[in-house]
Amino acid sequence: MIPVKIFCGCGQKYAFEVEPVNNLMPVPVACPVCKRDGTAAANEILARILKGKTQPLPPPSVNNLLNSVQARLEPHLVDALKSAVVQELAAQRKELIAAQQAAAAELTELAHRLETVQTPLLDRLQTYEQRIQELERDLADQSKENRELLKLKIDLLRQQIQTEQGASRVNFN
Ligand SMILES: [Zn+2]
Structure with missing residues (x-):
């Protein structure tokens, strides 16, 4: 499951977790307030996250950085960092x-x-x-x-x- 946060054009923020299919949203999503379609935005976010997951391991200095950045990172990125460490x-x-x-x-x-x-x-x-x-x-x-x-x-x-x-x-x- 990958957490996705969307900032809709109407100003509404909404978040959900999704299991992507072929790196894409399995179902369309829409803003709960204005009903604007958020699928394209969600797909972009998924692409960014999934690309990050297949990138090479961070350099050794990640060991020192981990504690200081942990609080600012998404949980799945923390996991990726931990396995790198x-x-x-x-x-x-x-x-x-x-x-x-x-x-x-x-x-x-x-x-x-x-x-x-x-x-x-x-x-x-x-x-x-x-x-x-x-x-x-x-x-x-x-x-x-x-x-x-x-x-x-x-x-x-x-x-x-x-x-x-x-x-x-x-x-x-
Ligand atoms: Zn909206």
Whole structure:
């Protein structure tokens, strides 16, 4: 069902919901006040709405716009936007997983570099702490996706610190 609102030449507004047939009004409509035929106007409105439904998905920024524009939109357009946002979020999740893998690789690389140059444990831990502090500074003004990634990087570094501290304790015993 598609909601149609007609503004008649006589000044009367009337609205109804219709299931179009071949994208057109299945029955004629007329203004309830002056009885003027509204079928052509209704067909134009249907054409506009149905054209909108088959247009390409809105760009990613729709995600941010959705909340602000929702109140001004027709319900069927809100639904179309929501399904676009669901697809957009699925794409973002894929990016986040890739970014998480990159974060783990980044830490492995850092740990490997420190090991290769035989950095003493205390210096290594200091390097990790420094990196954590940098990341925590970045956390302040990031988008949610970036915040999650930064938190993940910080967690990975903390785990690394625990692992290396644990390993050294075993060595000293
Ligand atoms: Zn009228």
